[in-house]
Amino acid sequence: MQNRRIGIAPWGVAALVLCSSSTVWAQVKLEYKFPEGRKLVYKTTSATHQILTIMGNPIETESKETIITSRTVGKKRSDASLPIEEKFESLTVDLSLPGGISVAYDSKEANGKIDHPELAFLSDAYKVISQIAYTVVLDDQKKVKAVEGTEKLLEKADKLNEMVKSSIRSRLEASKLRQQFEQTHGNLPDVLVRRGEPWERSETVDIGSGQTLTFRRKYEYLGPEKRGDATVDKIAVTTTDVSYAMDANAPSPLKVTKSDLKVEEGDGEILFDRNGGFVVSSKGKTRIKGTMTFSAGGQELPPSDLDLTIDMSMELVEPAQ
16 A cells, blocks of 8 residues: 555646646747737826925925827728827826925816916816827838828917926827837837746836936736736746936926936736736836036036935726727
8 A cells, every 4th residue: 555655646746746847847929919909098197206405405205197099000001000099088186386386287176277477377288188189000020011090280389388388298209109119019028928037128208398207117027927817927026227318308407417316116016918918917116316517607516415206106097808
């Protein structure tokens, strides 16, 4: 009887090892897909908290933006290109500015106005943003061929207050929208991935007024996960580095001559529908600290301290159609 047990045990161990190996070494393909006629609606919330200390004086600002966007895949054209309509459905903004100034805007309200008289011009800027609609055209290799429909957006931006016109207009240029689409859909690896195998990407965020933040992010596939009746693939995201840049022609009276920023916190995750080829949800929190050196009127100021936290989340609010 004892010999039988000893003889049977190795088969059980072998089966267990084989089963474990198939799980550990299984490779999957993560890729975005654009089936004709599909519509995805997302809710994106972005909250920022910034303390900029200039010459010993802390300047604190907070903001929260909630945007509902839709992405609708059209029918293939005669040249095999595929149009994808990107549209802002609604926008709400809450700002807390130095001096106890608060700003609130909701595009769903009839007037959508801002009560503070000195900042009333922002309502026109937010109105333009809430009406953003354009079409990204992909070629037969799923590469961006063109961005259409930006002309009317730029005409609206040209009518805005000078304080916000350049900032808004730069984000609506076809080249920027193309870069944004390519970056959003370029975070997945081109090769098959295994659980625990990381890949990295650099991603640039336009923060307005000729300013950008470029992040270095590490992605790691964590495997499938059950969410309700569906199975999604979970991807961990870690922000490791950040750099700041300012256009020499930026309209700001303060120019940044030097910056030394570090990522204090940078964790997030993506839930991806592998079969459908789309993001189900994503979230991430990044805290940046460091120094920035400004100049005003050609005079360089002492280094200023920056403490910036960005908390973002995105979720699919309607089932994929």
